[in-house]
Amino acid sequence: MSVIIGTAGHIDHGKTTLIKYLTGIDADRLPEEKEKGMTIDIGFSFLEKEGKKIGIVDIPGHEKFIKNMLTGVSGIEYIIFVIACDDGIMPQTVEHFNILKFLEIKNGIIVLTKKDLVTEEKIKELKKSIREIFKNSFMDNLPILETSIDDIKSFEKLKEKIFFDVEKIKNKNLDKNFLMYIDRSFSPKGFGTVVTGSIGEGKINKDEFLYIYPQKTKIKIKNIEQHGERLEYIEKNNRCALNISGIDYKDIRRGDFLYSENNLKSTEIINVYLSLIEGNKIKPNQKIRIYVGTSEIIGKIRVLEELSKNNFLCEIILEKENYFFQNQLGIMRNYSPLVTLGGIKILKVFGKKVRKKTIEYGEYIEELKNTxxxxxxxxxxxxxxxxxxxxxxxxxxxxxxxxxxxxxxxxxxxxxxxxxxxxxxxxxxxxxxxxxxxxxxxIDFKIKLTKDDKKIKEEIFSIYKNARFLPYKYEIIEESLIKKGYQLNNIKSIHKYMVEENMLEYLGENRFILSGYFKESMKLLKEYFESEENKEKGITLGEFRQLINTNRDIAILLINKLEKINFLVNRKNIRYIKGE
Structure with missing residues (x-):
């Protein structure tokens, strides 16, 4: 399945344990991770159900390893946002939320772990806090599920929900050039160079050629592997390992990327749209770190124009030339101390220095705004x-x-x-x-009934017509039509259509009546109340039942409906036409 799932949340909130229970795989791969009991670098596993596999990236939650978190989040389309019931919302919970917001990751689920450690009341309070703190954001409408290591079914339920959600995510355009940022490079014995990463754009086949940047070296795809299986091709929104030739693994770094063409040019100045986290500020020529794909890039930032509170057009002058793509999203952090400042969108890959208070400067700002x-x-x-x-x-x-x-x-x-x-x-x-x-x-949609639809509609209409003011319960009508060979789903659909088209009026207790008969009941009541004597004394339930020739149960349903639409008014169990 072409979707990459990622985890997010504060340290020690149970992300890695959750993944282990969902997949059976321990995503912590480094010895120091085992020793310290926390995720330091990104870990990889996959979720499997009925032969379908989805790649999962386990992201570190500790503030010291946000750099690695930013590497892991590259390419993710669905997030498992983990919050522990005992701790609740913590600093990295909020920082991870801001990062995901700036990277425009909008699909996912909130998972409350360790529910066995707190009361139901505490869980209710936490859910309320989540909705309040993340109001009007992508997390506002994410479903919330609870898990506990004492309740294995809670993980099964979560797994079902994830697969249900992921199947609704449509894969996007595959016509763009292949792009994959590299997060690992190594050389298993007998295989040569292997690189791993998340595919951001396009599609690649085995034996095709790509270019690795910034080296601009031509490489060949010898093998494609995903979740332990060899593939002939792979496309965007998938994690994979590529066995490549043409370059030694030691010459590849995290942050390098594979691309279809060799015509990309590096730049030393980029123009960006910057959104700051509330409360953060930037100084002129402040030294910063930006994170794009799996790269960490150092530069200095200068505000060109403030568009609104916390939103700016900026120029970033890089320490070293690098490669970017227009509309690319990234995260900006302070150089030191390491604090997440906000998110960037690249407007112009090849920026230029312009002096303020000049005509050229004004024109340049307008160009960036238009971009x-x-x-x-x-x-x-x-x-x-x-x-x-x-x-x-x-x-x-x-x-x-x-x-x-x-x-x-x-x-x-x-x-x-x-x-x-x-x-x-x-x-x-x-x-x-x-x-x-x-x-x-x-705008041009119209309901069109098939021949079979029309037959069912006629059958339903005929049943209600013959019943007059003694309509059957809906399930009896269903049974009758099923015996005649009609499909249940078709019967339900046509009956619903007849209600929506105002052919049938719902009375209650699963009983409907032809709209024509409903109107006839009102007509009979109007004729009844033409008499001055009747206007004075009103009509009892029994008299109404006799007037339309029905039984007591239907009379009650019908008279209640007429009251509900304000046609009749009830005064001490005597009914009158409203306004008369």
Missing amino acids: LLGLENKNKEINIDKILNFLLDYHKKNYLEKGIDTKELKKFFSNKIENIQEIIDELTLLEKIKVIQGKISL
Whole structure:
């Protein structure tokens, strides 16, 4: 499955133990990790179910190893955010959250570990705190599950949920050039050079050639391995090990990357959009570290223009030339002490020095603003396509429904698209979609019944028509139609369609009535109350039952429904038409 999962959370909150229970693999591979009982470097394993495997990166939680955490988070699309029930939200919990937010990782699950160490009340308080602290962020709508080493079923439940979520993540465009940042390089006996990493873009086949940067050396892919299996090809959003020729493993460092072309040029100045964490500040020419892919790069930063509180256009002058891609996301930390300052988005790979208070400077700022706007508009177009394609798929699967409930659509995209309501409003204005009675659909979508659908509809209509004011419970109608050879799912779908199209009126207790008969009951009541005497005395339940020729149970349901829609009013068990 083309998705990489990662862990996040404070030290000693049980990330590695959780992965061990989920996978059966101990992701701590270094001797000092075993000795100290904490994850120092990134660890790798995989989750397996029914032959399907998903790569997992176990990320260190200790503040001393945030650098390694930033390496591990590269390429992740789904996060297992771990919070221990006994400790609750801690400093690295918040720091990891900020890093994930800046890297725009939006899919995942919050896992509360060590639930056996606290009371149910403490767990409720922790859940409340999580929702309050991370309000209006990608974590706001993530599901929360609890685990305990005393409850093995809790891990099975978590595993099921992860696979369910991951299967909904669609793989993206594979047409881009292959890109993989390297996190490890080694040489197993008899194999030559092996590099591992997470594939960020594209696809690669065995025996193809790539270029390794910054060396710009041409290399050949001898073998591709994933989760212990040899593959002929591999694509983005996967972790893998590549057995390569053309370079010695000792000449490769963490942060180097593999790319399809040899035409990339290095740069010493980049322009970025910087978002600072609340409370952080930067000084002119402050020495900083930026983390892009698996690289740590040192430079000095200068603010070109403040766009809003905590958001800036900046210039970063690098200590050494390096390679970047436009729109690439990264994390910025102070050089010393090591504190996470904020997130960056690369606007211009080949920046240039410009003096303030000059015409050129003003023009350059406008160019950067337009670049930022262009990237935002590009992302917006992608999000619009996501929504339109989602609706197209929804209509195919639910062709008898007017559309998807607005709340359901928002919930589905809550962690994937920011400002979802703005995009819905814009698509409505552009007449790409329509919103009717809280249901969203494509503008040209219309319900079309098949021949079989029409037959079922006629059968249902006939049953209700013959029943008049003595309708059967819905399950009896179902049984009747199943005996005639109709499929249960089709019966349910057509019946739901008839309710949504106002052909049927729901009374309660799983009973429906033809809308025509419902209106007829109101007409009969109006005729009844034309008499001055009846207007004065009202109508009892028994009299109403006789008026429409039904039994007591149906009369109660129907009269309650008429009260609910404010047609009738109840005064001491005597009913009157409201307003008369």
